[in-house]
Amino acid sequence: MANNTTFLSLLLVRLLFLVMLFLGSSSFLVNNMTKLTSAKCIEMERKALVNFKHGLKDHTGSLSSWKGEDCCQWRGVGCNNITGHVVKLDLRGKAFDSNEYYYYVPKTFVLHYRRSRLGGKISSSLLKLKYLNYLDLSSNDFGGIRIPKFLSMFENLRYLNLSCSMFGGEIPSHLGNLSSLNYLDLGDDYLIWFNEVSLWPVDLHTSNLKWLSGLSSLKYLNMQNLEVNDTNWLQLVNMLPNLMELHLPGCGLPSLPLSLPFVNLTLLSVLDISGNGLISSIPNWLSNLTSLTKLDLSVNHFSGVISSEFVKLTSLEDLDLFSNRFEGQVPIFFGNLCMLKILDLQRNNFNGEVVEFFGAFSGCPTSSLMSLSLAYNSFEGELPDSIGILNNLQRLDLWGNSFWGSIPKSIGNLSSLQEFYLSANQMNGTIPESFGQLSKLRFLYLRSNSWEGVVTEAQLMNLTRLEDFRISTEKFGSLIFNVTYEWVPPFRLKILEIENCLVGPRFPVWLQVQNELTHVSLTNVGIADTIAEEWFSMLSSQVVHLDLSNNQIKGKLPINLEYPELYTIDLSNNCFEGLLPLWSTNASNLILYSNLFSGPIPSNMDKLMPKVRFLLLSKNRLNGTIPSSICTMKNLEYLVLGTNQLFGELPHCWNKFQMLKLLDVANNSLSGNIPSSIGSLSSLGTLLLSSNNLNGQIPQSLQNCSNICIIDLGGNRLNGKLPLWIGHNTTPFLELLRLRSNSFRGSIPQQWCNLKSLHILDLAHNNLSGVIPTCFANFSLSSNGSSITISVDQISLVAKGRELRYGWTLQFVNSIDFSANSLVGEIPEEITNLVALGTLNFSMNYLSGRIPENIGNLRNLETLDLSNNNLSGPIPQSLSSLFFLNHLNLSHNNLVGKIPTGNQLQTFDDPSIYEGNPLLCGLPLTKCLGDVTSNVPPLNGGGLNHSDNGNDLDMAWFYYSMGPGFVVGFWVVLGTLLIKKTWRHALFQFVENMTERITLMIALRRARL
Structure with missing residues (x-):
């Protein structure tokens, strides 16, 4: 008992001793931790940072906290808690948000953005920070200065990030001295121009990557968008055994070797060499990168069938072959990569069907594929049922191919699918009811196809998470939304686009209840209902886009x-x-x-x-x-x-x-x-x-509007002479000039012949006089389209005998209309050089002379109206070569001869085309008398041309006057003989005497023979 008491006493004493010892140690630790956490920066290093700050330009005061004695408390400065030495300097600027200004970057924003970033010079005083191991100066603006060479003297530096900071010139090879460096980022993420103002207008480049060999500890290297001109780049990179990520997109790499003596990049997990324009087949050495988790070969010119040795990449998790120029069918060995999670083959030249491609994934016990993109290729055929094998798929992008048919029923097996993109194909079938099983679907894009059939509640009822739904079909009404009017769907959409599908005529409830919409487009969906004001009031206040165009919706707003x-x-x-x-x-x-x-x-x-x-x-x-x-x-x-x-x-x-x-x-x-x-x-x-x-x-x-392309002042009361400045290089882009139906007077200025871009000139219905300038042959009359911007109201032109209204197709119209003026003289022969001309209207003037013989050169002419003038001579036979002519009017002139036949002229059977020309004959008018013109030499190429000095017209009058002249002469002689008896006796006596003489002469000749 005593022994037990003694033992307990000793144990209690020891416990008390341990407690006291613990309390004393804790107090010691607390006191020392207080001292450690309160360590201040070294004075010499504080002064070095102050000198560094003085060399910088800090317009926005981002370094305003750099004051006081303790530099360890300054923004971006990190110190060792024990020694107080500065070990980290993080002065990363604000990164540019490319999503915020995706389409348009205002100039004011560019200038403000550049001023918000640090700039100036980098002082060598930083060298006094001998323990610095982390330096980040990214996303700043150093205005094109070179990367300081003294940065290579930081022996302890492990992290260096100078990306997107507008450094320029050659990358210093001295960086190869940073043997402890793990992370090096010199890349440039953005290149945005606006009115010749660039965020990164400098040229950072390297022509020799030998300095990389000194970075034996490097794990991460990014040189995005920098110019790399070293043909040995791959061999030099291959000497970095610890490298895990290599980013060289947009570097203009000169080549990609197809083989390597050995592959040292056994730890490489990310390889990005996209956007280099590399022309090569897929190299075999890639199959040895067994640690690879991401491969980006996008925006190159790779071709051929990818090597089957890719089967060895069993640990591949992210394979991105985005936007290359591959040729041939997709290799089915991708199906053997059972660990594959992301496969992106978009924007290539793959073609053929995809039945075997999807079927190849059946070789895996369970497919790990989560994202598949085959967008913007040339795939065709029907989507196979084997698509249902990919039951873990979350994203499927088939945009921009030539797939047709219906969506397979097996689509319902993709229970994890969240995004489905099938826009811009040739799908001409139906959407199956199994679509309604995709309960996790959030984004559904089915636009620009030729869908048919019916969409009911079955395809929509279980899409509880759907938030972005876009569908359109080519032919209106081929796809019908046959949904019960009162049906309330389980989803609340944020984006809704339906075009050319029949949804109306009533405005259904399933659309009325969508109160979270930020983007709504119901274009040409057959709604002819009155939309209540309450629906507009119910729309989300965050709505950005509202399009209800091309319906028959009624009511007040x-x-x-x-x-x-x-x-x-x-x-x-x-x-x-x-x-x-x-x-x-x-x-x-x-x-x-x-x-x-x-x-x-x-x-x-x-x-x-x-x-x-x-x-x-x-x-x-x-x-x-x-x-x-x-x-x-x-x-x-x-x-x-x-x-x-x-x-x-x-x-x-x-x-x-x-x-x-x-x-x-x-x-x-x-x-x-x-x-x-x-x-x-x-x-x-x-x-x-x-x-x-x-x-x-x-x-x-x-004339100060130097960018003007269209001027339409027709149908007013404008007067005066046509302005000369229009042709004085003040309107170099003018393509349409319409001054029709005004009161302009005077002649057409010769200066207008300088309008080289003009292809529509309408001066009809004015009071113009003088001749038509011969120099109009200078017009380009381009038939390849133009840059003109037209109003939604369209523009009226007279063509094909009636008034037509043109919208965007106006850029393909070539027309000259001088009708209803007082122009005189001949039609210039040079006008026939305007081979792209579609409409030529000189009617209702006082033009004379002939129709140009080479009128047939206007091979694109659709409308020719020369009516109501004083034109003379025959109709040229070359007119029959105008194969596109569908409106012709030559009436009310002085044309003569036979109407030409052949080709397109055979279709003009309306006599009114030629009426008012009394000396014309032939179909569709009456036949020429006795068909005498059948013996007349051809009028084209048969000796009648402009070099005959008018003989063709003289001959024509000779032949046409022979008949009447003969009749008149015959009856003059015969009538005189009938009236005067003495003349008859004299004539008969003369005939009898002549007969006797001829008989005597014949008898004497026979006697001699």
């Missing part, structure tokens, strides 16, 4: 709604009524043409829609005047107010515009002069003022 994010409003080609719906001060596109909107244009339009670029309000019932506030809408590029009921004068404030490219106020009741301030629209490309009551002359200031 609420005018007090606010959609702060709404960018595009397109309600065109409907039956909406009431005032203009001006819902968003941020809207850029307001497209409301072809409706029944009425009332005036608001006088404060500039405040209601200050950011609008496209204002398309034509073909409505708008009235009142055009408010001058429109001139202060500085972002406006397209102003289309044609075919309304606007009146008054045009505003005189056009000099306030900077961006306006198209002005269309045609088909209104505007009056007054054309304002001279329109000449200040330096960006103007299209001016449409036709069919108004404008008067006065064309302002000379219009």
Whole structure:
């Protein structure tokens, strides 16, 4: 018992000792940890950082925290907690967000962005940071200076990132001295230009990569978008045994060796050599990269069948062969890569069917493939049922091929599928009901196909996560949404696009309940219902795009709604009524043409829609005047107010515009002069003022619009002479000039022959006089299309005997119309050099002379109207070679001879084409008398041409006058003999005497013989 007591006493003493020891140690540790965490930076290193800061340009004050004694507390500075030495310097700038400015980078943004980044010089005072192991100066702006050579003297440096910082020149080979370096990033992620302002306009390059051999510890290397001109690049990279990631996209690599003596890159998991334009087959040495998890060979010129030794890449997790120029069918050995997770073969030249390709994956016990892209190739045929094998697939991209038929029923097996892209193919079948089993589907793109059949609740009822649905078919009504009107779907879409599919005529509930939409497009879906104002009120305030165009939707729209994010409003080609719906001060596109909107244009339009670029309000019932506030809408590029009921004068404030490219106020009741301030629209490309009551002359200031392509002033009361400046190199891009139906006088200026780009010239129905200039043969009349921008209201031209309206096809029209003037003289022979001409109309003038013999050279001519002139001579036989001619009018001239036959002329059987030419004969007119013209030499190539000095016309008159002359002469002689008896006796006596003499002469000749 005593022993036990003694033992317990000793044990208790020891425990107390241990507790006291522990408490003492803790106190010691706490005191020392306090000292460690409170360690301050070294004074010498603090001064070095201050000197470094003085060499920098810091416009935004990002280094404002660099003050005080403790530099370890400064932004981007990291110190060792024990020694206080600076070991880390992280001054990464703000990275450029390419998604925010994907299409358009404002110049002001570029300048502001560059000023927000650090710049200047990098001071060598940094060398005093001898313990520095981490240096990041990426995403800054050093204005093209060279990478400092002294950076190679940081012996402890393990991380160096100088990417996207506008360094230039040759990469210093001294970087090879950084033997401890694990991470080196010199790449350039972006290259964005705007008005010759570039974020990264410098040229960082290397012509020799031998310095890489010194980086024995390197694990990560990125030289994206830098110029690498070393043909031995692969051999040098192959000497880095620890390398795990290699990024060399867009480096202009000179070649890719097909073989390597040995492969040292056994740890390489990421290889990116995309965008180098490499011309090669897939090299065999890639099969030895057994640790590879990502391979990017995109944007090159690889060709041939990929080597079957890729089967060895069993650990491959991410294979990206994006956008190469492969040829032939997809090799089926991909199916043997059972660990494959991401396979991207898009933008290549693969062709053929994919039955074997999908079937090859059946060799794997379970397919690991999660993402498959075959987009933008030339695949064809039906999608096979074997597509259902890929049951772990989350993303399937087949966009931009030539697949046809129906979606296979096995698609329902892809229970994990979240994204399915099948747009821009030739799918002409149905969508199976098994589609409704894809409960995880979020993105469904089925646009630009030829779908048929019916979509019911079965295909939609289980798509609970669907948020982006886009579908369209080529032929309207071939795909019908036969969904019960009252059906409420389980999904709430954010993006909805349906085009050319029959959804109406009623506006179904399954669409009405979509209250989370940010992008809605229901274009040409057959809705002829009245959409209640409540639906517009129910739309999400975050809606960005609203397109209900090309339906027959009725009703008035609420005018007090606010959609702060709404960018595009397109309600065109409907039956909406009431005032203009001006819902968003941020809207850029307001497209409301072809409706029944009425009332005036608001006088404060500039405040209601200050950011609008496209204002398309034509073909409505708008009235009142055009408010001058429109001139202060500085972002406006397209102003289309044609075919309304606007009146008054045009505003005189056009000099306030900077961006306006198209002005269309045609088909209104505007009056007054054309304002001279329109000449200040330096960006103007299209001016449409036709069919108004404008008067006065064309302002000379219009010559300042040096970018103008279309001028249409037809159907007004304009007068004066045609302006000479139009041909004085002030309008070098002018392609259409329409001054029809005005009161212009004088001659057509010779200077207009300098309009080399012109292919539509309409001066009809004016008071022009003088001759047609022979130099019009200088017109290019390009038939390959042009750059003109046309209004939604189209432009009227007289062709094929009637008025036709042209929209975007106007760029392919070539026409000259001088009809209904007082032009004199002959048709210039040079006009036949305009071989691309489609319409030639010189009717209702006082032209004389012949139709040019080589008129048949105008082989693309569709309309020829020379009626109501004083033309003479025969119709040239070459007219029969105009195979595209479908409208001809030669009536009311002085043409003579037989109408030519053959080819296209055989189809013109309307006599009115030739009426008013009394000396013409032949079909479709009456036959020529006695068919005497059958003995007349041919009029083309048969001796009758311009070199005969008019003999062809003399011969024609000779032959045509023989018959009447003979008749008249015969009856003059015979009539005299019948009346005068003495003449008859004398004639008979003369005949009898002559008979006796001839008989005597014959008898004497016989006697001699």
